[in-house]
Every structure is written in C-alpha cells, then in structure tokens.
Amino acid sequence: MQMKADVGNKAESLLKLSAGGFVVPAFTVVTADHFRNHRKKPNRADLVSTWIDKEIMIDPSKTYAVRSSGNKEDSTNASFAGLFSTYLDVSGKKDIVDSVLKCWDAVDNERVVSYCQTKKIDPQSLDMSVIIQEYIAGDFSGVAFTMNPQNGHHDQMVVELVHGSGEKLVSGQVNPDFFEIKVSNDSFEVISERKEQKLFGDTGARDLFLNDLIQKIKIVQAHFQSPQDIEFTVKKGTIYFLQSRPITFFNFTGFDSVWTTADFRDGGVSSAVVSPVMWSLYGNVFKSSMEGYFRYLGLLNSFPKEKLNWYRVLYAKPYWNVELVKEVQLQLPGFREDTFDQDLSIPKVYEGRGRESGWGLGKIIKAIPVLLKISSGFSKQEAIAENWINTFSTIEKKWQQLDWAKLSDSDLMKQSKELYDEYFRLECDYFTTIYNASNAKMFFLETLTAIQKKVDDIHYTELIKSMDNLSVLSPLNSLQDIAAEIQKDPLVLSRVIKIMDNNSLATEAKHAQIIALRPELGRLINQFFEKYYHHSTKELDLRVPRWAEDKSFFYGTLKSTLANPVDAAKKPYKNPSLDKIENYFSGNALARIMNKSAFEKRLARLKKFLWLREEVRDRSTRMYFFIRQWLTFLNLKFQVDDMFFYLTVEEIFEFIEKPVNRGRIRAAAAETKRYARGFERFKNPNEVGLGALVAKTIIADNQKSLSGLACSPGIVRGTVRVLKSIQDSHTLLKGEIMVVPYTDPGWTPLFGLTSGVITETGGLLSHAALIAREYSIPAVLNIPDATEKLKTGMQIELDGSSGRVLILSDV
Secondary structure, three states, X not given: OOOOOOOOHHHXXXXXXXHOOOOOOOEEEEOHHHHXXXXXXXXXXXXXXXXXXXXXXXXXXXXXXXXXXXXXXXXXXXXXXXXXXXXXXXXXXXXXXXXXXXXXXXXXXXXXXXXXXXXXXXXXXXOEEEEEEEOOOOOEEXXXXXXXXXXXXXXXXXEEEEEOOOHHHHOOOOOOEEEEEEEOOOOEEEEEEEOOOOOOOOHHHXXXXXXXXXXXXXXXXXXXXXXXXXXXXXXXXXXXXXXXXXXXXXXXXXXXXXXXXXXXXXXOOOXXXXXXXXXXXXXXXXXXXXXXXXXXXXXXOOOOHHHOOOEEEEOOEEEEEHHHHHHHHOOOOOOEHHHHHHHHOOOOOOOOXXXXXOOOHHHHHHHHHHHHHHHHHHHHHHHHHHHHHHHHXXXXXXXXXXXXXXXXXXXXXXXXXXXXXXXXXXXXXXXHHHHHHHHHHHHXXXXXXXXXXXXXXXXXXXXXXXXXXXXXXXXXXXXXXXXHHHHOOHHHHHHXXXXXXXXXXXXXXXXXXXXXXXXXXXXXXXXXXXXXXXXXXXXXXXXXXEXXXXXXXXXHHHHHHHHOOOOOOOOOXXXXXXXXXXXXXXXXXXXXXXXXXXXXXXXXXXXXXXXXXXXXXHHHHHHHHHHHHHHHHHHHHOOOOOHHHHOOHHHHHHHHHOHHHXXXXXXXXXXXXXXXXXXXXXXXXXXXXOOOOOOOOOOOOOOOEEEOEEEEOOEEEEEEEEOOOHHHHHHOXXXXXXXXXXXXXXXXXXXXXXXXXXXXOOOOOOXXXXXXXXXXXXXXXXXXXXXXXXXXXXXXXXXXXXXXXXXXXXX
C-alpha cells in the first residue's frame, strides 16, 4: 500500500520496512480517517465490513493479526507499550471487524488516559489506525534491541526469544531465552545468556541464527537512523519483521568513567554525525595534545598508562573523558568543579561547588613547579600560535597550487603524509592554545573573584568583550559591504533580487549573472569567495561543500540582508564592569598597588588567548578545506563514491600503499557508513557514565520561563525564529531572536540580522557566546531542547545577563 499521513506510527514503520526490502507479512491499514468518522456511529461494524469487502480479499485459508497503529504510538517520546490492542490468529471477516472495533475502543481505556497525562499528551489528540496483516505462526519469535538499553553501550545488542508467537514474550507470560551480545564490524560475541526456552541444540545453531539476525537488524537501525526495538517471528528459517520502533529509554550509567561531548558539540564534531574520518583526525589530535600538555606540566606521574583513556566514539559522535581531566586538574590550585562544568555546559550532579583544590599555601607550594610551567607555557604557546597565524599564508598557497591529479603514485603518498603531518601539527597547537586559554581564564578568575567581593555587579562576560580584528567576524562585514554596494543603485538591487528569485537558475548561473552586473560588485563578491572559501554550513563535516564549492548559503544570506538592511556590524560598547573596577582602583590605593597590575595583565592575557584561539581556529578550518580536497580526489581517483570519508587516517594510508588490503578496507568503510547512518536521528546524551545520569525535567505546558547560561549581557524583547539547521537561515528576519541547536563560524553572517541568540549547547567561551558579545547581542546558551520548547512566532524577553528567557506570548 502507499504511504499515507494517517496510517499511524506502527503501520508507517511496516511500510518503511517493506520499502527497505525487509521481509514483512502482507498487510493493509484501516486508516485514522475511518476512526475519526465512524467510531461513534451505531452502524460502525457495517461500515468497516463494507470497507474490508472493497479493500481486502480475505483468504479463508489464512488467519490474520489485527494490530493498533496509533498516531502517538511507538514514537520517540512515548511507546504506549501494552496499552493498545493486538489480536492474533484471527479468522473470518466478522472476527476481523470485531478486532478492529476493539482497537478503536482501546483509545478510551483508563490506562491510556493516565499514560497520556504522564506524558503530557492530550487524549483527544489520539487517532487510531488499525493494521490487518497476514498472521505468520512462527516456529519461534523474539524482540531485539539494536543497542543495549540497560547500560547505554552502542556496541551491544539484546535479543529475547520464545517458542511460537511473540505475544507470550511481550505480555510477560513466559521467561525467554536471553542473549546479551557484543557486536563489532565483522563479528559478535555472546557475553551473557539465559537458556529458558532452550531453542537451540548447540552454540553452532545459536550463532548461525544470531549472525543472520544481527546482520539484518544492523541494517534496520541504519534504515531508521536510530537504535530500534524490533519484533520479529521466524518460520522455516525466514525472519519476518513485525514491528520496529525507536527505543524510548536508556540507562547511560554503564561506563567506567564520565564521558562528555562538551566543547565538541557546539558546532563541532559532536554537534551532529559528521564524516567518520573526522573521528580519526580529531581523536589522534585530542589524545596527543591533551596527554602531551599534561605531561609537560608534570601532572600525569601518578596515573598508570592504562588509565589514560582520553577519547572514544559513542553513538557515532566523539566523547572525551571529563572525569579523567578533572582528576588531573584537581592537582592544580584554584580548580573548582562547578566553574569547570559551567564553562563547558556540563550539568551538575553534586551539591554546592563540587570538588575543589583551593588556594591553600601547602597546595600552592606543592604546585609551584606546575604553576611555573603554566606561566612559561603562556609565552611559549603565544609564540607558536602567532607563528601559525603569520606564516600560514605560505602553507595555504602551497596546498592551493597543488594539483593532486598530476602526482605519481609515490608522490601521492608523500604529499598525503605531508598534508596530514602539517594538519596534525597545526591542530595539536590549536588544541594546546585552547588549553592555555582555559588556564588563563583560571588565573584571571582568581583575581576577579577577589575584586567581586569588593565591587558589586561585575560580570565576567562584559570584561572579555571587544577583541579587535577577529577573522571570524570578517565574512559578515564583507557581506554587508556587498549589500551596500548593491543598494547604491535601485536598478542593480532590483536585478539582483530578480536573479536570486529565479528558481530555474542554478546557483552558479545566478552567481555569473550577478557578478556581471557591475565591476565593483563582481570584485567584492569574488573577493568574498577568495577570502572565505574555507567556510561551510558544517565546518567539521568534511562531506559538506565549502562556500567556494556551494555558493547557495552566501546568496541566501545576501538576499535576507538586502530584504532586512542591518546597521554597522559592530556596535560601540561602553564596558560598565570595567568602569566599576577602574573606579575601585582609583579610590583604593592599597588595592591599586596590590591588585591592579595583576588584574590588567591577566585580563590582557586571557583576551589575547581567546583571540589566538579564534585566529588559529580559522587556519585550522582552512586546513580542513585542503583535507576535504584530498579526500574528494582520492574518492574520484579510486572510483569509490564517498568511501574515504568513512575511513580512519591509518586506513587511508594503508589503502593507498597496500592494494592487497583494499577489499577488506572497502568492507570496513561500508560497515562504518552503516553504523554512522544508524545514529543520524538519535538524540545522544551529552554525558554518559557514573554519576552522569540526570533525570530529565518534564516541562509543563504552561511554563513561562526557561533558564540557561548567561553568555552575552543585555535584555531584548522580540519574536522567536527557530532554526533547526543552517538550511533554515533564509527564514530569519531582521530583529528576530534566533533559537538554534548551536552555531559555528559558518553561522556568523546571521548575527547581523538577529537581536538575540539562544542555543541548546555551548559555554562562555563558545563560538555563539564570543560572536554575540562582539556584536553586543544578548545571548543565553545551554537551554536543553530550546528549539522544541520555543516556537517560531512566540514573543519572549531574553536576559543575557541573568540567563533567563521569559515567554511573553505563545503562538
């Protein structure tokens, strides 16, 4: 049957399984419009019977399964498990009609109404479609979870099996055979089992079946793009799929440490499922730079080598070991767990300030060698970062001029390794610059905290504003220059808009026509792509074209800018916190002598490292452009579609050097691609592990305020514009408050239109916070599910100083 909007989630799942080529017993659906139109009518049985006569050829030799398929059933947030009705082995039209009516009536069940109240679902919003499906009397049946819901391990599956139909299993009538299975790319291991049903005579028969099932359900998860709870039955060796729905609950505490995506998710490698080659690139850099920096400081002497697990991939996204990092940093004076967590938007799972090392004399004396290394490291890393900034143009020119297609096989390998080595050194130094920025902040906050005890209403976010010549701000300034050039001449403006509105033209054709309108306009636009070629709508997903390769985002943003003219990009700002501190020093001679110099030096150093961080990040982004060019060339040279985006760096070099291994590597890439696709729609937890499980707060429908992290001061009232992805950016109007999952440098041009920013992730030093402060735009970050709780068109008040968002009116 054809896909319809009102078949319900269970039937829609069956339709998708059928479309994916999986074996599904034949079925049809009594759609929800019949439920809405006929369920209260006295002749409803006759109406359903007439529909069956018209739509289904009832085979008297067969029996049928009649199953509910509600519009809210088997959804990501509500399963309605066991609340609606299923009738098996039904024969004859009369019994089928009766079963359909019972499925309809189950909507009014008291347990259903109670469940709706718990899940904040209006019972009146429930619709009920009904599946009529050929009944397969299976030899045995089962349920499979493609990811272990009890511990959150993505590389484990759980399978339960019973003789006969699966109804005995889901209703809890019998104890099933149970298998907990660890799964890798090309093998599996049963790590726990219970033999209640004794379905298999030996492990050989068991493993033969499990291998068949595992391969199929891996593909099911990839098909639905999230971990699945799957029901199936097996008849004469054939696996028939009866249902697949998202797993709705996981316990994520089953890890030996606490792992986080903090600082990776705010526009980074964990903001979405990115090209898996990035897992390898980032992992190599993170492990080397983090361990290298801590060893340089002498902080790892008491840690055994086997404990130094810094990085792993979970749910197709990189995580890092935050518990290990905290344990290392607790050796430093002045470390506070709550401040550390707040900076990274990690939720508190402890009371008060958490663990802290303090500034005691004994602690300071013991840490003097470390503190001296940190202090000397500042100047050393500043010089390294500035060297990258000053010399990168030479590196950039080299890779821009290289023609990969002209290289011999030996030169290809040589240049590939040279590119990777240069990337690795730059990226390690970028990460080390970030670590130094974090320590610079720690030293500055120690000074600031003492001043805050003497001076009221001092805000850290105000003090770190106003950094000059940030590369990340330049695209918006250049975009506004282009808009101003177009607006000089009304005729040119009308012609540009007409070209951009012509949907029959490809983006490159629009580009050619627009730059030909006026020489100066053409120069400015071409200069834009020459300078900002490396940016992208997803900068750390190497599969995504850069601005130079796909100009559609530029022209979409230019169109919005022309329709909603903006003021000068950077607004003058008087820093009230700095003024108060200056007044305090002016009126207090002792404080001026004791603290003023340290305050100024530490603030200047912190701002310097924040600036260096952004500038080296810009060079890093340029290097990723060349990495993307390299991988794209390799895909073309070896005619392997997009395979190289799904390999580790080590596998790439092995593929080039050792042709004999290419078959195995191709298979590994295909498996990695399937694995990555299997988590595209999975909302992964930001933290997993001991103590990381935090009860999710249920937000009442009438809640009028939300709280997050105050990241850029100021208060603004305005209209909400929810942008689930950067592809929605063309809908943003001047003055609206932008509500987004995250931002990265590719989003920067939108800051010229928005009057406020709300994100679901991010901390005080994240991209969104930095850009908002530089443009004096109020910003509140780290409001979980903000893009769901706030709706486009809502009127809100955003307070970037307190972190509060007040809903003034709904839509």
